[in-house]
Amino acid sequence: MNTPDDDWLRLDQQICFSLHAASRAFNGVYRVILKDLGLTYPQYLVMLVLWEHGELPVKKLGEHLRLDSGTLSPLLKRLEAAGLVSRERSARDERSVEVRLTEEGSALRRRALEVPRRIAASTGFGADEIRALRARLDELTTALDAAALAESPGGSPADARS
Amino acid sequence: MNTPDDDWLRLDQQICFSLHAASRAFNGVYRVILKDLGLTYPQYLVMLVLWEHGELPVKKLGEHLRLDSGTLSPLLKRLEAAGLVSRERSARDERSVEVRLTEEGSALRRRALEVPRRIAASTGFGADEIRALRARLDELTTALDAAALAESPGGSPADARS
DNA sequence: CGCCATTCAATTGCACACAACTTAATTGTG
DNA sequence: CACAATTAAGTTGTGTGCAATTGAATGGCG
Incomplete structure (x- = not known):
């Protein structure tokens, strides 16, 4: 609630x-x-x-x-x-x-x-801040890419090669 | 160096x-x-x-x-x-x-x-992580928008109305 | 050797994103 | 009131971004 x-x-x-x-x-x-x-x-x-x-x-x-x-x-x-x-x-x-x-x-x-x-x-932003943000965004991208495959209409494990 | x-x-x-x-x-x-x-x-x-x-x-x-x-x-x-x-x-x-x-x-x-x-x-990501990232991105956007105006070719103060 | 599945670029079609321009309506000023 | 400056949408042209398709070339397999 x-x-x-x-x-x-x-x-x-x-x-x-x-x-x-x-x-x-x-x-x-x-x-x-x-x-x-x-x-x-x-x-x-x-x-x-x-x-x-x-x-x-x-x-x-x-x-x-x-x-x-x-x-x-x-x-x-x-x-x-x-x-x-x-x-x-x-x-x-x-x-x-x-x-x-x-x-x-x-x-x-x-x-x-x-x-x-x-x-x-x-x-x-300072160099460290940028680095931290970049790391965060890369995590996000990795997670989203994985999710897109899973959510995919033909989200078949066949796509997930290797 | x-x-x-x-x-x-x-x-x-x-x-x-x-x-x-x-x-x-x-x-x-x-x-x-x-x-x-x-x-x-x-x-x-x-x-x-x-x-x-x-x-x-x-x-x-x-x-x-x-x-x-x-x-x-x-x-x-x-x-x-x-x-x-x-x-x-x-x-x-x-x-x-x-x-x-x-x-x-x-x-x-x-x-x-x-x-x-x-x-x-x-x-x-958890709700807190998302909130933190969002805040970071908003800071970035604000800074970039301000910079775009300043860098602008006709980066004249005339543009900066108000 | 011959054929078929795969791979790589390119093309087509659709949907933003944005600069620059156009048109119509409104506002401010004399 | 008349007219210039401003404002709101829409239009045009260029450049991505991506799905789907096409066409050429390659590689594997019998």
Whole structure:
């Protein structure tokens, strides 16, 4: 009786909504800061992975970012049009497409180095606070992903490979 | 020298990315659970506000949800097509449009009551943990919003009305 | 060797999210 | 009262995000 149904609906709104709002607020700050680089926020995430790993197939990129080809294909096409990456079918496996940084894409990294500092400043959070929050969010994501599989309409254990 | 540039770019990826991933993970769980109700996640957020406030103009709805008419207009049109809400120009101010729950929309609330519990279970977090995380995220959002204004290209004090 | 299940990208269709613009109504001011 | 500035919705265009489908290539198995 502490939490009648009405309160449940209210509390619920606040949890999911806070996350939704925070995500969009982050997006907004990145949008402003990344405009100089000519990148959107998701494009920046792709570039971060490429700057770290150099070159990798679309599949691997998707695993790092939890995105599928439906999202990545058009995004990569835009990065290619911007001259930042090249896409080439792998010689060994013609199904796979290797995404590589162009010289221009690699060079952009230097200009991107100041982004993290500006973002960190925008949050007003210290490094430790950020680390703690990140850990919390990762726990949450792991739990939610597991739950999505279980709840899934065909929530069959068949999906839960390994 | 504790944090060379490389580490900054890595850490940065993790903060923004964790939030991005958590938000999408939440979205995924809601997608599954809300499918029964025929609602998308943002549509559910709109319905939550309407269930709480009954009826209100698009503008107010946008303030509660931090969404503008560009997002809300088509979304509300879909909710109207689904028979859950009605839209009617206000008599007192013809610019404004009042969004009201239909009987069907009000009735849907009963079926939505179980959603919060299922979501809470999916997170695996306790009520206190959720509250703490929500508070943290709200701080973050406030800070980011303020920063976005300041960073804004025309980050002129002219924008900061009042 | 030949066939079928699997895998990878790309495409299609739908639904946000947001900037920029348009249109209509209202308010403030002279 | 008339007119400029403001305000509210809606529209347009771009860019994700994801389910479902398609098409090409690969790998396993008889």
